[in-house]
Amino acid sequence: MLDSALQFILECDKLKAIERRSRPVGMSRRENSAEHSWSLALAAMTLGPAIDPTLDLLRVLKMLILHDIVEIDAGDTFCYADQTGKAEREQAAADRIFGMLPAERSAEFMALWHEFEAGNTPEASFANALDRVMPIIQNHANQGASWLENDVRAEQVLARAEFIRGPYPALMAHIEAAVASALEAGWLK
Amino acid sequence: MLDSALQFILECDKLKAIERRSRPVGMSRRENSAEHSWSLALAAMTLGPAIDPTLDLLRVLKMLILHDIVEIDAGDTFCYADQTGKAEREQAAADRIFGMLPAERSAEFMALWHEFEAGNTPEASFANALDRVMPIIQNHANQGASWLENDVRAEQVLARAEFIRGPYPALMAHIEAAVASALEAGWLK
Numbered sequence: 083m084l085d086s087a088l089q090f091i092l093e094c095d096k097l098k099a100i101e102r103r104s105r106p107v108g109m110s111r112r113e114n115s116a117e118h119s120w121s122l123a124l125a126a127m128t129l130g131p132a133i134d135p136t137l138d139l140l141r142v143l144k145m146l147i148l149h150d151i152v153e154i155d156a157g158d159t160f161c162y163a164d165q166t167g168k169a170e171r172e173q174a175a176a177d178r179i180f181g182m183l184p185a186e187r188s189a190e191f192m193a194l195w196h197e198f199e200a201g202n203t204p205e206a207s208f209a210n211a212l213d214r215v216m217p218i219i220q221n222h223a224n225q226g227a228s229w230l231e232n233d234v235r236a237e238q239v240l241a242r243a244e245f246i247r248g249p250y251p252a253l254m255a256h257i258e259a260a261v262a263s264a265l266e267a268g269w270l271k
Numbered sequence: 272m273l274d275s276a277l278q279f280i281l282e283c284d285k286l287k288a289i290e291r292r293s294r295p296v297g298m299s300r301r302e303n304s305a306e307h308s309w310s311l312a313l314a315a316m317t318l319g320p321a322i323d324p325t326l327d328l329l330r331v332l333k334m335l336i337l338h339d340i341v342e343i344d345a346g347d348t349f350c351y352a353d354q355t356g357k358a359e360r361e362q363a364a365a366d367r368i369f370g371m372l373p374a375e376r377s378a379e380f381m382a383l384w385h386e387f388e389a390g391n392t393p394e395a396s397f398a399n400a401l402d403r404v405m406p407i408i409q410n411h412a413n414q415g416a417s418w419l420e421n422d423v424r425a426e427q428v429l430a431r432a433e434f435i436r437g438p439y440p441a442l443m444a445h446i447e448a449a450v451a452s453a454l455e456a457g458w459l460k
Contacts, residue, residue, distance in 0.1 A: 084441055087317050091405075092412050094313055095296040098306045107284040117287050120309035123336050124283055128276050128376060140329040147312050147332075187317060216280075223281050252273055 083184050090182040096154045103160050103228040104217040115150040115158060118216070122146040125212045133250060134208065141205045145198040148191055149209065152176050162238055172199075204249070211246045211253055218243070222260045226269030236261050236270045272373050279371040285343045292349050292417040293406040304339040304347060307405070311335040314401045322439060323397065330394045334387040337380055338398065341365050351427055361388075393438070400435045400442055407432070411449045415458030425450050425459045 097116040104113050123146045130139050150158070155175035159168050180191045197203055201210045218239060221229050228234070239261055247254040264270040286305040293302050312335045319328050339347070344364035348357050369380045386392055390399045407428060410418050417423070428450055436443040453459040 083321050084318070084445055087321070088408055088445065091310065091314050091317055092296050092408060095298075095310065095409070097309075098295040098302070099298060106287040107281050109284075109288060113287070114306065116309045117303065117305040120286075120305045120312070120336065121280065121284065123309070123312060123332070125280050127333050127336060128280060128372065129273070131376070132272050132276070132373075140332070143312070143329070143332045143336075144316050147309065147316060183317070184321075187320070219277055219281060220284070256273055256277065 086182060086184060087187070090179070093179060093182060094151055094154070097151060100150070100153045100158050102158050102217075103232060104220050105224055105227050107220055107223045113220075115153050119147055119150055121216055122149075122209070122212045125216060126209065129212070129253075130208065133253065134204065136204070137208055138205050141194070141197075142209050145194050145206060145209045146212065148195055149198045149213065151179055152195070154179060160232070161242060162232065162234055201245075207245070207249055211250050214243050214246065215253060215257060218257055218260055222264055222269070225267070226264065229264070229270050234270060236265045239270065275371060275373060276376070279368070282368060282371060283340055283343070286340060289339070289342045289347050291347050291406075292421060293409050294413055294416050296409055296412045302409075304342050308336055308339055310405055311338075311398070311401045314405060315398065318401070318442075319397065322442065323393065325393070326397055327394050330383070330386075331398050334383050334395060334398045335401065337384055338387045338402065340368055341384070343368060349421070350431060351421065351423055390434075396434070396438055400439050403432050403435060404442060404446060407446055407449055411453055411458070414456070415453065418453065418459050423459060425454050428459065 098114050100115040101112040102115060102118055105111065106113050123143050126142045126146055127139065130137050130142060152172040152175035155178060156171035159165060176192055176195055180188045183191065197206045198209055201207055221227050243254065243257050261270060287303050289304040290301040291304060291307055294300065295302050312332050315331045315335055316328065319326050319331060341361040341364035344367060345360035348354060365381060365384055369377045372380065386395045387398055390396055410416050432443065432446050435446065450459060
């Protein structure tokens with residue numbers, strides 16, 4: 083058990099080489115998906131208890147820690163780019179990488195990743211909301227950054243965040259305020 | 272609540288600029304403390320259920336996500352270097368950074384960080400064990416890397432891992448095997 087688990091953990095170090103479009107606040111380099119996953123886990127334990135104390139925070143954290151591991155094989159797909167073939171590439175990646183683990187852990191991790199992708203449980207919905215909020219507050223703090231580099235429009239940001247309004251209205255209000263201020267500053271079109 | 276929590280999360284992006292001595296497997300750059308924290312959280316959810324199913328895994332994950340945040344102000348202290356003044360610098364950092372949060376969350380995070388530092392609960396002991404194991408398996412996979420750069424000796428690695436033997440003998444056996452093989456290969460003195 084220990085050997086295969088440690089091999090899996092070392093294999094997952096490759097997530098530290100997967101670059102996202104966004105940048106850490108105040109840094110010129112791009113963010114990698116491992117440190118991004120850490121930010122989301124931190125956000126979940128910081129915001130979760132106040133936003134919805136009924137959430138199973140352990141499952142939220144597990145989903146966020148795992149959610150991008152498939153990018154090791156499938157790469158990061160920019161959220162405003164064409165998504166064709168993404169699901170198949172990511173499923174093959176999950177089969178290979180989670181398949182390195184003993185059966186029970188492999189099944190658990192696959193189920194958590196599918197739950198995150200489907201987004202249908204409160205825990206997965208909250209995890210997805212954080213994944214959407216984080217680059218918005220980073221880009222805002224970075225005065226546009228990857229929004230400007232990729233000609234992103236305010237309507238695109240709001241449309242992709244719209245699912246947050248129902249379950250997490252306070253979070254959506256924060257996003258709308260950030261988008262409005264970014265529009266005014268010229269950081270979004 | 273939301274504003275101060277989001278400010279805290281953005282402040283913590285600075286952990287992505289704190290460099291450790293170790294390197295991600297197969298990479299020439301140094302690892303930062305944010306992505307390192309993600310690796311430990313992943314290791315906890317991968318190994319925890321098999322190594323000790325009675326652990327409160329949520330508390331382990333929270334501790335690992337938070338454990339290095341004080342380095343934003345206090346810097347990373349190499350584990351084989353002089354530790355003078357480290358505790359005071361880190362407490363001041365914790366006061367400032369966790370102090371950005373509303374009282375309840377701030378108190379929780381401070382308590383979790385102190386629990387990790389003290390290492391006296393099973394959860395803190397397991398979290399500390401992972402923090403010790405991870406750079407060992409990374410350095411082994413990187414054929415020495417920061418061990419060679421810093422003239423680290425096998426006895427030093429084993430002495431600092433000795434606390435793992437009692438609670439987690441299988442993990443300690445793995446460390447001893449890695450150290451023995453590194454000695455033979457000349458990756459440790």
